[in-house]
Amino acid sequence: MRHSHSAAEPTTRQLLDPVPQEGDNGLFTMSWYPICLSTEVATGQIIGRDFLDGRVIVMRGQDGTAQVMSAYCPHMGADLSVGDMIGDTVRCAYHHWRYERNGACTATASGDPVPRNARLFTFPTTERFGVVWAFNGHEPLFALPDLPYPDSELLMRSEIHPETLNLDPWIICCQVPDNQHHRVVHGMQFTGDPLDDITWGDYSLLYDMNAVKNGQPLSFTMGSIGTTMFLQHGTMDGRWMGFIAGFAMPRPGTCQIYFIAMVRACEGDDQENKKFMDRVMEFEMGTLIEDAPIFNSIHFRPGTPSGSDRALVLYLDFLREYPRGHPAAEYIR
Ligand SMILES: [Fe+2]
CATH class of the missing domain: 3.90.380.10 (Naphthalene 1,2-dioxygenase Alpha Subunit; Chain A, domain 1)
Incomplete structure (x- = not known):
């Protein structure tokens, strides 16, 4: 039998309002994201990871604390994950500029004064459950959950x-x-x-x-x-x-x-x-x-x-x- 539309069969779909996709209008949900396993970054090491629509580094200084920061050197854009940890500072491989865990550039190798805007973005970072997490935001909106036992x-x-x-x-x-x-x-x-x-x-x-x-x-x-x-x-x-x-x-x-x-x-x-x-x-x-x-x-x-x-x-x-x-x-x- 030939099928035909009747009033009971709407020909246009009625959808619910969509949920914005990640990256729509350049925005991402503000949440704690895993960046790497704790075991992937040892003391005195830096690793790089793709994150959101860009790239970050995870560095671990001599005090053992991990910090997630933007990966690209503000000087000329080198990926800092191929740089070195010198004490508690990240040294860019390209021109040996140095960055502290608060994102501030503290030294150029040439001796030029540090440009005022030379800094990295520092993500709120926490390490728990064997994972390094970064919060997409300036400040975390909430903490990672507690289990019923410590x-x-x-x-x-x-x-x-x-x-x-x-x-x-x-x-x-x-x-x-x-x-x-x-x-x-x-x-x-x-x-x-x-x-x-x-x-x-x-x-x-x-x-x-x-x-x-x-x-x-x-x-x-x-x-x-x-x-x-x-x-x-x-x-x-x-x-x-x-x-x-x-x-x-x-x-x-x-x-x-x-x-x-x-x-x-x-x-x-x-x-x-x-x-x-x-x-x-x-x-x-x-x-x-x-x-x-x-x-x-x-x-x-x-x-x-x-x-x-x-x-x-x-x-x-x-x-x-x-x-x-x-x-x-x-x-x-
Ligand atoms: Fe499922």
Whole structure:
């Protein structure tokens, strides 16, 4: 039978307002981004990384503190990651100008007075969970999340997933408040809707989920922090586990995932702790494998939500209003 349009079949699509993509109008969501693993930059070293729409360095001075700064020397644009650490200063390879961790140029090799505008952009930097993080902003709007136990009581393992995914990090955050996705892709069975009871922060959401997956009971607190972090902690196999996925953005429209698994040292001996850590990593890697084909091909476009999408629709509003900026634009590009 020939198909024809009727009044019940609209010929124009009605879409929800879009969420701005990273880099739209030169702006990026203001959040904590992973830059490198702590182990990738030793004392007295500098490394370079692509970040947002530009490049940064991570330097670690003699005091052991890491600092993320713009990568290009303001003198003539050399990449400082091929320079050297001299004490606590970064020395440019090109003309041996020197920079302190506050971004100030303190010396030229020629003896010329330092030009007034010769400085680097310094990102708010923090090092935690085995990762160096930079905040896209002059000042952080929020802190990295705390787990229910002090970091000092936790064993942590941090790894970078080798595959860079082709999507903005916040699109991954959208699965956290996505009831339908948890059920059909990750096989989580739950009664009621755990997403009816979300604790919204200015820059985060948290909720508790009691679910069964493959016959196994899971009890987790789930969260999305900023636009770059998934948080999960609770009970699996009768033990406490914690997990953070941090979403780096080497370029707009890409995401590199940092896997951070945590177990409590006091709950087992070395052997048991290592085995359970493997189990946590395997569980989370399994989740990513379930998601990867979707994440790598999605043309994210909020269009026609249905009843189960209540929380996701609220989250899309949260994302539309999320602060965006790019104070380092003039320095890192
Ligand atoms: Fe997923």
